[in-house]
Amino acid sequence: MVLVFTFDTVSERDRFAALYERYRKLMYVKALDILRDPMLAEDAVSEAFIRVYRNMGKIEGVDSPRTAAFLVTIVRNAALTIYARRRGDAVPEEDVFLETAAGADPHGVEDLVERDLTNEDVVRVVGALDEQSRAIFVLKYAYDLPHREIAEQCGITENYVTVKLHRIRKKITEELRIGN
Template sequence: MGRISDQQLVQKIRDGDREAFKKLYDRYHKQLYFLAKRYLKDQYLAEDAVQDIFIKIWNKRAKLRESSLKGYLFAMMKNHLIDTIRKQKSSTKVKEEFKKVSQQKPRREKTAEKIIYDEYREMVHKALDNLSPEERKVFEMKNFEGLSNAEVADKKDVSVNTVKTQFYLGSKYVRNYLKKHADIQ
C-alpha cells in the first residue's frame, strides 16, 4: 500500500479495508501505548487501552471523519485513560471495604454493629454467589488472598488478560450490587 495519508486511510477503513486498518495500527499503536503506559504505569493495562481504542475505531469506522485522525486517536486515548484511572480508584475503594469486612471480627458486646456487619457480609456473599465460578475465584484470590494478576494467572493457568477481564467483570457486578443493596458508593 506504500505511504498514504491519514485521510486516505480513513476513507479505506470506512469502506472496511482491513489492510488500511492494520496500517493505521502500525502507524500509531506505539505512540498510544507509551502515552497509556506513562499514565497507567502498567504494561498490561497500557496494552489493553491501546487494544480498546483500536476496537472502538474499527467498530465506529463508518462514522470516522477525514480530519485529524491522529488528534482523534489521542483524544480517545485521553478519555479512555481518564475512565480507567477513575475505575481503578473506585475499584481500590471497594477492595479496601472488602478487606475490612473480611478481616474484621465483630465484638460480641456490640450487638448492633454485629448485626450490621453480618448483614453486610451476607450481601457480599450474595453478590459473589451471582458471579460465574471463574469470576468469583479470581475476585476472592485478588481481594481476600491479596494475590496479583500474575499470581492468579499462574495459579489458575490462564493469561493475565483473562484474569484482568474476569476481575473487572466480577468487581463491576459486586460494586453495582452493593450500591443497589447496601448503599455503598
C-alpha cells in the first residue's frame, strides 16, 4: 500500500508511521487491560493515534522513554473514556472551593522541594495520584499540553482541568511532606 505524503514534512510522516508500527501492540495491551474487550481496545488504539497525530510536535525520538510514556498515557485516557462512555457514566466534576493562600504555610513547600528527590520519591508521589489525575499531571507538566487538549483527552471540561491541577499540586505537596 502506497503511503501518500500529507504531513508537514516527510520525516514527520515517517515518524508517525514508525510510532504506529512499534507501539501498536503495547498500546493495545494497555487498552485491553482497562477495557477487557478486544474490539474496544482496538478502538482505543485507533482513537489514541488520532490524538498522537494532533500532538506530533510533542513527540521526541520514536524510541525515547518520554515518547513511550506519552503514547501509553494517551491510550489509557482513550480507553478510560470509552469505558466511561460504555457505562453511561459522566465524568464527575465536583464543585471545588480553591483554598486561598491565607492558611498556607509559606515556608513548608519550598523546604520540601529544595532537597533532591530520588527516583523512588518521584514514583511514589506520582503513583499516589488516581489514574485520571496522573494523566492530567503528566500531560500538563511533562508534555506541556494546553488545557483544552488535556480536557479533550480526558473527557472533561477545560475548567475542570484547571481545578484538578490545583488539587494535584496539593496532593503532591502532601505526599512529599509525608515522605519527608
